Amino acid sequence: MTAPGPGTVRPGGRTARVRDAVRAATLAELSEHGHHGLTVENVAARSGVHKTTVYRRWGGADGLIADALDRAAAEPWPVPDTGTLAGDLRDLARLVLAGLTDPAQEPLTRAFVLAAAHSAAAARALHAFYARRHEQSAVIVERAAARGEVPAGTDPAEVVRTAVAPLYHRAFITGEPVDAAAADRAAAAACAAARAGALVAPGPEPPPRGRPRPAH
Amino acid sequence: MTAPGPGTVRPGGRTARVRDAVRAATLAELSEHGHHGLTVENVAARSGVHKTTVYRRWGGADGLIADALDRAAAEPWPVPDTGTLAGDLRDLARLVLAGLTDPAQEPLTRAFVLAAAHSAAAARALHAFYARRHEQSAVIVERAAARGEVPAGTDPAEVVRTAVAPLYHRAFITGEPVDAAAADRAAAAACAAARAGALVAPGPEPPPRGRPRPAH
């Protein structure tokens, strides 16, 4: 698709140089001018690569964002491990908070979400990005279940979502402040809901035979 | 701004007719072609109003969306009243679910959120829209507090957000399915968190002198 195919291809010097220049220019343009400022012509001008080359290899601005998302998904993601579910969720929410407020990350996060809204390629990349993060973060809930902090069968993805969704909601929907207090409260709410057994996985995977539901 | 000012103005026949035609065409275009299909020229052609008139009165596509948002905010919003917090939150989440899945509402909801992302006017309108909804929904939590279902001082906005944010998160961030099961689980999680006292309002307004925090 976007990356050079596996046939008789030339991943050699010039191609790689062009690719890196365009990728760097894409991130720079996004950071400076945001999503609606990301145009192929600007990226081409900044990178020194010709406009048509960018259109051929990436297909347009959405393709540039999809490529950046694929790279971001491959980067390591420091899953918190504080010893308690409350602490882990708190740190997890703080990581998301940074993605939505840190001047270096915020434009990228917003651009990724917006690009996914009107580009199938970017949407696929965005969903894959978050799917990977969720499965990496699942270990937080699994450790908590092993410690007995939450009932067996608690859905890790649902706990993570409950902890971070309010931050995205503030940033993209209501426009309310996104700060440490909001992050901590969202994490605490997710922790409380998980402890109360409100986030057990439904249907096909019942808790592996034990107490069906801990008394609240 | 967008609406005709209060000075020596002519809200009379022709102006009102043009306004209604453009508004109807805007909603129709949004429903059919979505957000990125909403162009001033299409709205002008469909409404029979000239292109320049639309630009003058609304300023562009974002202004059309901001106007539609202002109208949507004024429409009545059936706040659930089932007698229990769990039931109210469940129905509230189902209302949001409808806004994100019903073919008649979904394009509008998405367009509103996207327009706010790259237009200050649309952002103001969107934030006002949700601020109004939150304050209307607050009565759900207030009734629950009066019934003793949740601790005094529970933040209504935070409870509502916890119940609905996961749905927006699925729709706009992760691309996971948005269905009744997701709505019910989000509502149940918000209910559990509120009951556990994890959503008491911070700072300036302490609970009006009672138990400072219910033992968990």
Place this chain on the structure above:
DNA sequence: AGGTTAACGCAACCCGCGTTGCGTTACGCT
């Protein structure tokens, strides 16, 4: 009824994104 003027219609224009066809470079292979 008639005048005033806000609001609208109209035609032409500018600009920038995206596309196309062809010539040029330099990577990879023998």
Place this chain on the structure above:
DNA sequence: AGCGTAACGCAACGCGGGTTGCGTTAACCT
């Protein structure tokens, strides 16, 4: 070293969104 070809550079074009200046309509007031 020398060839074949994938990948890139280049110039020109089409097209649609957005803007401008001026003429026309019809709402409001006396």
